[in-house]
Amino acid sequence: MKIEDIIKPLSLEVKSCNQNIENSxxxxxxxxxxxxxxxxxxxxxxxxxLQTHLNIVAVASVKGLSGxxxxxxxxxxxxxxxxxxxxxxxIAITPLSCFEAAGRLYKIING
Structure with a gap:
């Protein structure tokens, strides 16, 4: 699945690396x-x-996370x-809570 497929359902606003929305x-x-x-x-x-500090970027980079x-x-x-x-x-932000964002994403991925 591509990141662009979840932008609308999760109400995402991309704040960095907008070109990466096509990434899986x-x-x-x-x-x-x-x-x-x-x-x-x-x-x-x-x-x-919900973390927003600089270290989240380092963790994501070291772990090879998609975003x-x-x-x-x-x-x-x-x-x-x-x-x-x-x-x-x-990095994308959503007005949803962790519970709502994870629930919606789970439903999208698993039907």
Whole structure:
């Protein structure tokens, strides 16, 4: 599945690497603990979180994640978005809660 396929259903607003919406993803991991994502996140997954600080980009890059979805309309600062552009990490925000975003994405992926 491609990221562009979930933009409308998840009410996503892409904040970095808009060109990456054509990239595929294999699933998602939901966590707000960076150490948890480092331990259990998988290459090609999307990461759903409420974290907005600079370290989310480093974690996504090291783990080979397809992108980061930030919930509750929280927006990362300019420094984080610039680093995401530099690292090629798509960041999108949604007004949905973690529960709603994960639920909708699960339904899209699994019918």
């Amino acid at each position: 993803f294999s699933g998602a991991y939901v966590s707000d603990l960076l150490s948890d994502v480092m331990a259990k996140g998988n290459d090609g997954e999307l990461w759903i979180t 980061i979805i930030i919930v509750n309309s929280r927006c990362p600062d300019e420094e984080t978005l610039k680093r995401a552009e530099k690292e090629g990490i798509l």
